[in-house]
Amino acid sequence: MTAIGFDTEKYLAEQSKQIMARVSGKEKLYIEFGGKLISDKHAARVLPGFDENAKIRLLEELKDQTEVIICVYAGDIEQNKIRGDYGITYDQEVMRLIDEYRERGIEVNSVLLTRYRDEKNAQVFVKNLENRDIKVYIHREIEGYPTDIEIMFSNEGFAKNPFIPTHRPLVVVTGPGAGSGKLATCLSQMYHEYKRGISAGYAKFETFPVWNLPLRHPVNIAYEASTVDLKDTNVLDNYHYEAYGEVAVNYNRDVKIFPIVKKIIEMISGETSIYQSPTDMGVNCIKEGITDNEVVEKAANQEIIRRYFFEEVSYLEGTIDDETRSRMHMIMEENNLKPEDRAAVIPAREYAEELQKK
Numbered sequence: 123m124t125a126i127g128f129d130t131e132k133y134l135a136e137q138s139k140q141i142m143a144r145v146s147g148k149e150k151l152y153i154e155f156g157g158k159l160i161s162d163k164h165a166a167r168v169l170p171g172f173d174e175n176a177k178i179r180l181l182e183e184l185k186d187q188t189e190v191i192i193c194v195y196a197g198d199i200e201q202n203k204i205r206g207d208y209g210i211t212y213d214q215e216v217m218r219l220i221d222e223y224r225e226r227g228i229e230v231n232s233v234l235l236t237r238y239r240d241e242k243n244a245q246v247f248v249k250n251l252e253n254r255d256i257k258v259y260i261h262r263e264i265e266g267y268p269t270d271i272e273i274m275f276s277n278e279g280f281a282k283n284p285f286i287p288t289h290r291p292l293v294v295v296t297g298p299g300a301g302s303g304k305l306a307t308c309l310s311q312m313y314h315e316y317k318r319g320i321s322a323g324y325a326k327f328e329t330f331p332v333w334n335l336p337l338r339h340p341v342n343i344a345y346e347a348s349t350v351d352l353k354d355t356n357v358l359d360n361y362h363y364e365a366y367g368e369v370a371v372n373y374n375r376d377v378k379i380f381p382i383v384k385k386i387i388e389m390i391s392g393e394t395s396i397y398q399s400p401t402d403m404g405v406n407c408i409k410e411g412i413t414d415n416e417v418v419e420k421a422a423n424q425e426i427i428r429r430y431f432f433e434e435v436s437y438l439e440g441t442i443d444d445e446t447r448s449r450m451h452m453i454m455e456e457n458n459l460k461p462e463d464r465a466a467v468i469p470a471r472e473y474a475e476e477l478q479k480k
Contacts, residue, residue, distance in 0.1 A: 127418040128171035133411030138183055140405050141327070145187075145291050148323040150315060152308040153405070155296040156328040160222050165329055168344045168422040169412070177329075181294065182226050189229040189290045192216055193236050193297040193307050200241035205299065213247045215298040220256065231288055232257035236303030239263070259284050267306060268382050275389060280313035300352060305383070313390050324387060325405050326376075331356045332408045333370045333401045340422030341408075342371055343457055347429040350450050351442055362399035370401040423457065427464045430454050 145151045158164075159177040166174040173179065181188055198212045205215050216233060223230050233251055235244055238260045251258045261283045266273040273279050293311070295304045308324050315322035330345035342356050355374045362370040380400040388395050397403050412418055433450040436442045454460070461467050 124170055125414070125417045126171040127414035127416070127421065128169040128411050129413050130171060130173040130176050130411065132413075133172075133407060134176060134180055134183070136407040136410045137180055137405070140407055141180075141184065141292070141325070142187075144323065144325045144405060148291075148321050150288070150291055150293060150320060150322040151325060152293045152295055152311055152322060153325045153327055154304045154308050155294050156300075156304070156326070157330070159296060160219070162329065164344075164348055164425070167425045167428070168341050168418065169408070170417055170421050171413070172411070178222065178226060178228075181223075181228050184292060185226070185228045187290055188292045188294055189231045189288055190223055190294045190296060191231050191234055191286060191288075191307065191311075192219060193234045193295060193302040193304050195297075195302050196235045196238040196241050196244040198299070198301070199235070199247050200243045202243065203299070212298045213243075213250075219296075219298065229290070230256070231293070232259055232286055234259045234261060234286065234303075234307060236261045236306065237263040259286050261303065261307070261310065264306075268309075268379065268386065271382075271385060271389070274386060280310045283310045283314075285314040285318075286311060309383075309386055309390070312387070316390050316392075321391075324403065326403045327405050329406070329408060331371050331373055333359070333372060333404060333406055334409045335371065337371050338457075340419045340426065340457065343453060344422040344425045344429070345373075347426045347450065347453050350429070350433060350453065351436075351446050353446075353449070359399050359401045362401040365398035365402075370399065372400050372404075376400040376403075423459060424464060426453060426457060427459055427461060430459075430461065431464075 141153065144153070155177070157177070159181070160175055162174045162177065165176070166172045181190075194212055194216055203212045204210065205212065210218070220230050233256055235248065235258065238244060239262070248258050264273065264279055264282075268274065295307050297304055312322045312324060331342040332339070335342055337356055337358055346354065346356055356371055357374050357377055359370040359372040359377055361377070361380060362368060362372075377400055384395050384397060387397070430450055433442060433447060437447045
């Protein structure tokens, strides 16, 4: 019997409470949902006992107050980008997500194509959605986003994006993968809400890294291993420590861009931001669900090794470069892990040798 180290029900109760606390005081909250909302097998592997559909269950609990905007980068549609876990293209994944949400009674407001450049495949995708009576919106690329604040607040910035009308207090902004444009969508919507006199807030919901676990905790390292091709790294959130004297873990892109995002939010709202760090922006209660840290650490280490083998295969297939492979090797070495630490490895090698002798 597999050892259990995580309590999903406890986690969901705390996570739901924290999300609704963010809605309080605002007429509307835009919450960026990262990672997989459905079938999060990575989380289930590193947190034994985690329900791989915990996020979608969370939305089910909040569905009377929630609607969803699905973002997808038009370039990913044009290039027929494929999700590695399911082997389906991003346009198919969007359709799958819509069906999943609707089956669970979660309202899908619309699909938004981001950084649209009139790509032919994207045009076909738009027509497909419209033929199914799914609302579609288009955002073209904003030159200088997000660092050129002056452009952001000119007629060539957020103002040129069409506003997506919503009618519920909690708007979940999600997408089929990284780089879908979720943050830009949240900021654009906040800009238009304030122009209409509506007080709107922003929050971010990512499962990993876990902000209140140690930087080198195997769960956080397993996240690095799972995104090694993206070159994400976990870092200490210096803004959080300076503000509160509390150690917190975030990842490099969020920490790097935080001052800019904070400035944009303050300019949109005309108020001093309540957020003093990128960790403040997040809503992550994973630690509260961990019931046996030893079990979780062992599972996370096994996931790191599993990712090592995955990247080795990817390297042989030519789908990752030398730098990515070297980074994966470094992660193994830094955590004193060997391929043979995975139980199936030695028997598999012995069997392979037997086959070669025949």
